[in-house]
Amino acid sequence: MKFEEINLSGFGKYPKARCRVTRPPGIFEINEILKTDSVLARGLGRSYGDSSLNDKGVVAESILMNRFIAFDEETGILRCEAGVTYKDILDTFVLRGWFPAVTPGTKYVTMGGAIASDVHGKNHHNVGSFSSFLLSFKILLASGEIMECSRTQNSDLFWATVGGMGLTGFILEAEIQLKKISSPYLTNRSLKLKNMDELFDKLEEFDADYHYSVAWMDIVASGKSYGRNVLLLGNHAGSDELTNKLKAISSKKYIEKKISVPFEVPFATLNKVSITLFNSAFYMAAKNKIEFVHYDKYFYPLDFILNWNHIYSKSGLIQYQLNVPEDKGKEAIDKVLKKVVAFGGGSFLAVLKKMGAQDGILSFPFKGYTLSMDFPVKKGVVEMCKVLDEIVVDYGGRNYLTKDSILDEKTFKQMYNGLWEKWMKIKMKYDPENKFTSNQARRLGLCPS
Ligand SMILES: Cc1cc2nc3c(=O)[nH]c(=O)nc-3n(C[C@H](O)[C@H](O)[C@H](O)COP(=O)(O)OP(=O)(O)OC[C@H]3O[C@@H](n4cnc5c(N)ncnc54)[C@H](O)[C@@H]3O)c2cc1C
DSSP states (O other): OOOOOOOOETTOOOEEEEEEEOSSSHHHHHHHHHSSSOOOEESSOOOOSSTTTTTTTTEOOTOOOOOOOEEEEETTTTEEEOOOOOHHHHHHHHGGTESSSSSOOSOBBBHHHHHHHOOOOOTHHHHHOGGGGEEEEOOOOOOTTTEEESSSSHHHHHHHTTTSTTTEEEEEEEEEEEEEEEEEEEEEEEEESHHHHHHHHHHHOOOOOOTEEEEEEEOOGGGGGGTEEEHHHHOOOOOOGHHHHHHHHHHSSOOOOEEEESOOOGGGSSHHHHHHHHHOOOOOOOOOOOEEEEHHHHHHHGGEETTTTGGGGOOOOOOOEEEEESHHHHHHHHHHHHHHHHHHHOOOOEEEEEEEOOOOOOOOOEEEEEEEEEEOOOTTTHHHHHHHHHHHTTTTTOOOOOTOSOOOOHHHHEEEEEEEOOOOOOOOHTTTTTOOOOHHHHHHSSOOO
16 A cells, blocks of 8 residues: 655644555555554544644545445435545535535535544534434444444444544444535524623524524724624525525536635734734624525635635644533633733634533533634744633633644543543443554543553
């Protein structure tokens, strides 16, 4: 098999590690690697930190294992290989009236990656995460055995693999429930809000009326503008609600137009002034309005800018995503934001979402509020994140492993207290020799270094 030795990173381009990478076309090849090396499956590398890196073995990309296997037009149940992406599903099934029931903010994510991170979307507070619509999957274990897992079959492995960051085995196939839609558009309501109090009130007020909700916060603004944000609320639009023009467009294949960040932006251009200007411009341009928005713009605005992570220069970025319990969520987020504003290392717009209850072991979501922020990697940023970690732990919260690049073992184990131990027992049952490992797993003490 062909291996390539390259400096690999996740989407944040931080950290980088020298990895041996290959693209196995099937099970036979993965088993061959397992005879001599540790393995980590990788999808499209849209996780931000080092969860898709393995510099002590092989990184096996699932990109060639990307076939649809079966689809039931009546029920919307799709079976496919783990390398199939959201883009593949959207391109094939939207025109047939089916949509992923849970989608992250980029469509360049494989089904294997979606399971391993148990991804969530703007509707988590209503329907839960990806695993809520995952009926079963097939996984290749370290022993070479192939297992089918669901809530009723090998259920311990099912729950350890969902959110298990690729550490239980190589996911080969997934069976998922798609959602029926009657148009590719959403009805979006934008609310321009002055502060966090308004935001938390509106999130409560509109909870039942909108399937999707997300707020973009300006977290550079201080003084009177502190906490200003734009709340976006959405529902799938019925075909009968659309204008004739949109109805006509809806029946055709959608062509995306993209712009690109052609090179890594020098660090000097990305400073407090430029970020402040960008965030202010976004807030100023926002209007209270209701409009129809195509799903591509609604769910995947960042996909329109190819290589947008280049904007963070060669040093890359840390995406910090926390989730804190509902009862003191506002207080915790306020404390975090004040630290970030004081640090002045600000992020482009931060994203705040309400989260619902969630089954799972290492799955990130639970009932509360999640905030994600991008920080360009520069002096003092890691130290600032460590201060944020303390707040998150104090409030009984946790960070999202698929975004993480810096948590230490002790803090991780505090955040996932009682869960990581449960997970570890299942890992030892199915992979006692730690054949599936990653740089992140070794950093967090989920695998030996
Ligand atoms: C712009 C952007 C927006 C995003 N928005 C969201 C969001 O709204 N919600 C959200 O939850 N996430 C979001 N993410 C994160 C992203 O959804 C997850 O990181 C996802 O896991 C990436 O999938 P991938 O296929 O690229 O996997 P990779 O990044 O390559 O891998 C991620 C993990 O999955 C494991 N894995 C991948 N394939 C397999 C397999 N076949 N078998 C076993 N393990 C496997 C890897 O080992 C690794 O641990 C976003 C990312 C970006 C870049």
